[in-house]
Amino acid sequence: MTGVPATYHDGQTSRHWPVVVRVADGLVHVEDAGTARAFPLAAVHLEPRLGTLPRRLDLPGGASCLVPAGFELPVATSAPQRVERWVNELELRWTWAAVAAVGVLGLLWGGIVYGVPAAAKVVATRMSPALERQMGRQALASLDRIALSPSKLPPERRAALAVRFDSLMRAASPDADYRLEFRASPAVGPNAFALPGGSVVLLDELVKVAENDDEIAAVLAHEIGHLQERHTMRHVLQTSAAGVLVAAVVGDVLSASSYAAALPAFLLDARYSRAFELEADQFAFTLLDRTGVDRANFVRFLTRMEKAQGSSKTPGWLQTHPGADERGRAAGR
């Protein structure tokens, strides 16, 4: 075998000089103008190939040579070395890079759209209810401190709505144990929301905007849907899992400017949220049908709410809730 030009480092000082490296008779010969050294093949180690980078040939005693990328030792390599050689073959070809790119994007997309939600559903349904109740209690306590005030509805009105809620709950599931909480909040406006652990908070403002109790029942059915499907827990799980997935791909580059990383997180969050809203809608429609309430009540109420808030100009993919027309179309199916 003819020799290849290389750079020799003695490993003791930073001096370095050109040498010729050549393999013959089971020995690696390192020769310069004055001296010739030889080492048994088993005693040297050659760095795996990486693109066109020169490779380091470690010699016994701490010395090393930088040899051209194409240099190979005629020895049987270990399994990890064979793997890296194969990886290098892949790295050198654009076709494999393209295949890998399609693979990564496909896995990423599939993971975010199907994998993460499915996994979160499994995990959420196995989570202890005590933990969720704890989360819900804390959330309600802090909401009470910052945004909510006690309800001003007369007690008999509240009792009537609670009866309505209970009958919906029984219809949803015989072993469901949810509570309806009454609050008021001029700042939040007409709204209702489900908290993990089985509470639905109904604001006075929503009761006032509703034209009849069937509309309120429709909203409550939607919130029961959130509870029944454990949306809060699934949402928390999904958002963090998807965040990890995205971080695995973009990694350190975006963390350098961490709020750039917050943008994809926010978009994913909104996407998952819209999916949950539609799922809760679907649940509500079935529940309303079963309890003999017209689904149109729900759509009518949503449309009125959207009109009252002034139809938003924010594009759909930025919103956490789908538009009323989209949800109305879903009701028609």
Add this chain to the structure above:
Amino acid sequence: DYFRIWIVNLLLSIVTLGIYSAWAKVRRLRYFYGHTLLDGRPFGYHAAAIAILKGRLIAYAVVILLAVLGQVSPLMASALYLPLLVMMPLILVRAFRFRAANSSYDGIRFGFDGLESEAYAAFLFWPVAVPFTLGLAYPYVMKRQREFIVANSRHGRSQFGLELPTAKVYRIYVLAAAGLLAWLAVALASFLGAAIGGGPPDRETVSSPGVLLAVLLLYAGIGVTVVAVRTAFENLVWNHTRLGPHGFESRLKTRQLLWLYATNVLGIAVTIGMGVPWARIRLARYRAESLLLVPGGPLVSEALAGGLEAAATGAELSDAMDFDFGV
């Protein structure tokens, strides 16, 4: 070129559920070290992937344990954070040691000899003390930490040295604080303007464009300040770092870096992540171009025998805590 290496290694890391990521990391660092030239000769990265894999497995076990405990019982999780916090300086020292011992130039390894006791002072005692000084000690702590890292590093027998002038460190942070306050005033003014213009504070005001603008301005201001501080600090550190008779000169510019960050983010967004290698290369290139070695004599180092082994756990644990999953 690097794109092919990156994407192939990323896919392999994903399909092997992260096992391969240790090898991917070695290949990435070898690529960047090997293409960083000083006086025409490259740096070397020597870590054994298997050491990194062990470290990663331990690190992820800890992170997952914490995450699961955090969901089940926040109290127990915080009880676990405490020993982790106490161990943090030890982990950092091991990380620095691992990284240094596995890096080389001219066939000679770097090294890190920082003492654990000093690490406790720089990374636990002082940071904990900062709130009690109303944050006034923060720049001093940054100085202490960086001096600990740099002044305990060596290339073979050649020792690095760093003594940061305290006044200059404070100058950076005082200027940044002043700039941020002024910016805050502007953002607040635009917020108030929006609130007055929008009538009584009802639901509509909250989503009005004026408020949105104020929030965006605020975020942009914080981002610019963070980059500016980091740049100025980095320059200061390098300009005071010595290696034997040699000095360094760092000429990073905030404007240039901001431009790089912004275009990188945009590029990554437009290519749904496929622009990551391009972004990394640009940043590494700019950093390398902005750093000069000012020789004070011939570039000669001698090796120091022994002390080459260091476990990877430290490096990986601190990486995982920073969520550096990057390949």
